[in-house]
Amino acid sequence: MRPLFADPKTDFVFKRIFGIEEHKPLLIALLNGLLELDEAHRVVEVELLSPEQRPPVQELKFSIVDVKCVDARGTRYVVEMQVLNVEGFEKRVVYNVAKAYTGQLQGGQVYPDLDDVIGVTVCDFELWPRREAPQVPMLSRWRMQEQHGGARGLGQLQFVFLELPKYDASRPPRTAVEKWAYFFREASNLQVVPEVLAEQPYTGALEAARAAGFTExxxxxxxxxxxxxxxxxxxxxxxxxxxxxxxxxxxxxxxxxxxxxxxxxxxxxxxxxxxxxxxxxxxxxxxxxxxxxxxxxxxxxx
Structure with missing residues (x-):
């Protein structure tokens, strides 16, 4: 017997929700929510790259990679769902974002034309365990920092991680970040659409994950x-x-x-x-x- 909603953490459902043309508004909503962007910098357009444009990286073949998202500054985003914590995972994320950055130098482009790239990764594990790094929150953002004075710079490559196990289940979700974390963690266990997700874009994401809508x-x-x-x-x-x-x-x-x-x-x-x-x-x-x-x-x- 099928559950009401399929697990959005699996590769197949994640792509079904966020990786097809008809659901591009859901991907835009996910990015705007996880990146906590203000109105002036919100993602307004998404272009899904065709498979032949994606880098041939064997370890990344089950993730949505090189999703080109254009905001007011022309920034690109790389979105990935990672279920298992495997050795070298952080290096893989850095490589993927760097690949998206350097891959822009085609067709006569020059360095000033390069757009910033931000990696957005949803993890179904603690990348920075609370017992070892209690200061790293559920949603963390990373960029280069000058080691003496702490000034931030070289923001061409940035990284955002949502660690689902760090979600606080002791209270209902309130923010967009918490609602997305709740959606990823609990969708496959839901028997009804909960009140906290009874609005767009979460209802749209749940509808895309509705098991009854799957063909055999x-x-x-x-x-x-x-x-x-x-x-x-x-x-x-x-x-x-x-x-x-x-x-x-x-x-x-x-x-x-x-x-x-x-x-x-x-x-x-x-x-x-x-x-x-x-x-x-x-x-x-x-x-x-x-x-x-x-x-x-x-x-x-x-």
Missing amino acids: EEWDAYIRAGMAIQDERGALSLARKEGRAEGLQAGLRASIRKVLGKRGLALSAQQEAHLEGCADTGTLERWLDQSLTAASATEALR
Whole structure:
């Protein structure tokens, strides 16, 4: 039996809500809410880049990346939903934003023509755990700062993070930021539209996530997306457990073999040697991630 609303944190539903032409007003509302922009600087137009314009970054293929959003200053935004906290995540976010910035230098453009880029990432985990960094709030904004006097500058690259586990569930949401956090956290558990979300743009987002509106093919895709997340959680957990006992890299190799085996993707002798010979933990974690959806063992170990 389908729930009333599908989980907006899954790749499939996140893209269904914020990544298609007919729902561009929802993406605009999300950005304006999370960026807390005043009227003079609100995002007024969104252009979704076609797939061939997105950077070929394997680790980012399940996220909405390089969403070009134009505000009064011409600033661009990169929007992403991240469910799992994997090694090197922060570096990946920085790389993606930097890629969007440098990627503008095409067709004879010069440096003064470069627009600022802001990365907006919704995390279903604590990137800065409260016990280690209690000063980092649920919604945090990051930019470069001069280390002696504290002056802020070089704002061409900026980063915004919404850490969903930091949401205060002890009271109803009040601000736009809190309402979006509530939506992402609780949508799949709702039996009715709650009063706090009974207004646009939240009703529009809930309607886009309404499970009854999914075709059978879309529902199957949604289920597969959820299973992929659970498989990845299990694979990462297994890798960490085996890593503690036998070494992290050995655990990762075992998890890659297990995932590929369950998906019917056999490793050739050459691929097995390639896997066994890899001594880079980051590469092994990337291969494990790719093993969940790759069409072949060759693609998984690319």
